[in-house]
Amino acid sequence: MSLISHLAEIRKAAGYTQAQLAETVGVSRKTINTVENHVFVPSTVLALKLAAALKVSVHDLFELGETDR
């Protein structure tokens, strides 16, 4: 499964550090880092929490890679 993540850009634009966003959504900084680096695909619940914290849609944060469309 390939997932394109725009989390890093949107997080930075919102003025959050990885640690602050992790604290807000209740996960570790490592999890945020691995999602941003395309190492870890987050659960639906985490994706929704991230979108809510950053006040954007899940579709703004993530999109399917070319091979999965």
Add this chain to the structure above:
Amino acid sequence: MTSEFFTNVRTAVLGLTGLVCLVYGGGALAMGTPQPFAFWLPGLFGVASVILISIAALAAGDDNARRATDEGYVADRRHAEGFGFWVAILLYPAFAVPLWQGWVSYPTAYAAMGTLTAAAFLLRFVWADVKGRL
């Protein structure tokens, strides 16, 4: 204690225990003895790890401990369990010929296989954890 500090404690103690297991297993094979050094050391490190991680979790509090055991941690743990499982399985055919030829004694093989399996799980987990944080 923050979630990050708790994770550092967990990574350090599990990494140290994994290294002790790796050195024990490697030492057993290299020296041809089931007891290359005190047999209770890997177990002692394992028990000490449990105690230290438990104390760190209590000191960190529920929220920080929950953050340190989130879905990213669960994914790393599952990958490490899978890796440890396959290492454990593959050690049997790997040791078949040496045991058959008498190059390694059964007590030495058992000591090495047990500690190398533990080392595989622990070090794979620590590697994923450290890599994910960089």
